[in-house]
Amino acid sequence: MxxxxxxxxxxxxxxxxxxxxxxxxxxxxxxxxxxxxxxxxxxxxxxxxxxxxxxxxxxxxxxxxxxxxxxxxxxxxxxxxxxxxxxxxxxxxxxxxxxxxxxxxxxxxxxxxxxxxxxxxxxxxxxxxxxxxxxxxxxxxxxxxxxxxxxxxxxxxxxxxxxxxxxxxxxxxGRSTDEAIKIGWRWFRYRVPFELQVWEKRLSLKPALRSRFGALGSAIAAPLDRLRPAKSPTQRSGFEFQIGTEFGPEFDEMWERYRDLYPLVLRRDQAVLHWRYQQCPVYRHQFLLARRQGEAVGYLVWRNWIRDGVALATVMDLWDGRDPKIAAFLLTSLESVASDQGCEFLQFAVMPESAGEAALQQIPGFEPSDREPPDRIITTPLPILDPSDREYERMRLVIDGRNWYYTPGDCDFLD
Missing domain, CATH: 3.40.630.30 (Gcn5-related N-acetyltransferase (GNAT))
Known part of the structure; x- marks a missing residue:
């Protein structure tokens, strides 16, 4: 203590x-x-x-x-x-x-x-x-x-x-409960503009066999997992990736390149990513940086952690320039990396109608989770001190979730 x-x-x-x-x-x-x-x-x-x-x-x-x-x-x-x-x-x-x-x-x-x-x-x-x-x-x-x-x-x-x-x-x-949503609307006019559906993919047979046979099941799963065909996304995509933990100036460049593709998005430049993920005192985060002909074109940040005895790889941020090909490359690359690091499930609570969701729909093995509740986002416009047509138009944009781009890392997510 x-x-x-x-x-x-x-x-x-x-x-x-x-x-x-x-x-x-x-x-x-x-x-x-x-x-x-x-x-x-x-x-x-x-x-x-x-x-x-x-x-x-x-x-x-x-x-x-x-x-x-x-x-x-x-x-x-x-x-x-x-x-x-x-x-x-x-x-x-x-x-x-x-x-x-x-x-x-x-x-x-x-x-x-x-x-x-x-x-x-x-x-x-x-x-x-x-x-x-x-x-x-x-x-x-x-x-x-x-x-x-x-x-x-x-x-x-x-x-x-x-x-x-x-x-x-x-x-x-984010991650709003029924009570928070009810009180939030009644007292403060919070509403739910959208929710993130959790998609997941099994990376290992260990959880299933462990639940049936205990430690013996984990031992049996190890050689069976090695028999699964290895994926090499680099060979078929035209992209390359690197794994890192320290965010460099290329992340500023990607922020400035893609930020106005979205009507509403929270800042995710080098300084924000460094604070949010590298300096986080609770979890260790890693990222995959996608390159095409040497140019940085997108990234994915994820967290390896244990919940209820299951080793999870959870996607915290995906910045893909609204390109499903970049999103699919990063997600399939993470599948391979997370499996090598001993993770048993890969999960991503994804923004509706985003490039990430389109990619998940194309990758074999990913399915909407029937165990994980959706991540419900609540929001309210703040009071307008200087009313104008532009301010009101901005408020209309806020309350319509179709204008947002959002990932789990935009909230504190157990931090």
Whole structure:
């Protein structure tokens, strides 16, 4: 168990509430927002997010890095985890797009963190313009605090209002539960614009034989797996691939080349990929880089991990320039590499009507999983501070999932 310094043995306290900057923030006239008239077709989708007001002994404040230790300890208490502070800092405060957007609810007498809802700041490409979004991926409310639902409601409203203040376009989240979808719509106008169907392919007979014969089954499966015909995608595709773990400048070039093929896509340049996958403190990630006549033309990022005793290779990102041939080459190459690395299943939760889905439909052995639930994405446009026809058109684009390109790595996915 991690040791804490005497300074850290402070219940769940955050920095003390002070006059000065905090008071100035509370009185800032920019906190007031009028609710403008909206187009009839958008009215039910656009949330109204007023600033939370201090009340009942609770103060609401924008989250800051000074709150990180107290928030992380609250998170560990609520979810019975032992997440190190360094993990929390990586996830929220080291993101390339900037520090998190969120609110904390503080007990006014003690400055104890009662509830917090930090969101990861994300860079977004939408209609050929660079904007920002927020990824709402976790929150925590002290079970000992009174009015936990009210605290969550107001901190989440504050998070949305801060997102609007930074001129953010949307909030979103992945792997959404039924309860999150229900509450998200009722309180914050979150909706499900699309879901990712999990496709999978068996790479080994070990899981099936192990379930029937135990350790003996695994031993039997090993020679049987070696009898399966080896695939050599390089010989039949005209592409070549390399395996790597460090992202270089070619990933910037591929981002700039393909980004405007999609009406809405989250940034995935070298800096983002380095932070998201190479610096991730939880899992080790690898990538396949596809080349054609020496030029980098696409990549796939994946994670090898164990779940319920089964060795999985999970696709986290696929950047293929909307070319099913590139997608198919990368997926078949991963099949061979992951099998050599001892993985027993290959899984990819794929965007509907994407090049990746078209490729999966062509590769023998891949099938939609009847065991894995779909990954449901939720989103809501953020409040519009300066209404215009262009802003409303952007909101229409956000709520229509056909405009998105998205992969599992765009969410925190168990990180």
């Amino acid at each position: 991690n040791k804490t310094s005497p300074k850290e043995e402070r219940s769940l306290a955050s920095p003390r509430l002070q006059e000065g900057p905090v008071k100035e923030w509370a009185q800032d006239p920019r906190r007031r927002i009028e609710r403008p008239e909206r187009p009839a077709d958008l009215d039910e989708y656009l949330p109204h997010c007023p600033w939370p007001e201090d009340r009942g002994g609770v103060a609401y404040r924008p989250i800051d890095e000074e709150h990180a230790w107290a928030y992380n300890r609250l998170y560990n208490k609520v979810f019975e985890q032992r997440r190190p502070l360094e993990h929390c800092l990586w996830k929220f405060w080291q993101a390339p797009a900037g520090p998190p957007v969120g609110f904390v609810a503080l007990e006014q007498d003690t400055s104890r963190v009662l509830c917090a809802n930090p969101a990861i700041r994300k860079d977004l490409r939408i209609q050929g313009e660079d904007k920002q979004a927020i990824l709402v991926c976790e929150s925590a409310t002290d079970p000992e605090a009174r009015g936990g639902g009210r605290l969550y409601f107001h901190t989440t409203l504050g998070t949305g209002r801060l997102g609007a203040d930074m001129r953010g376009v949307m909030a979103y989240g």
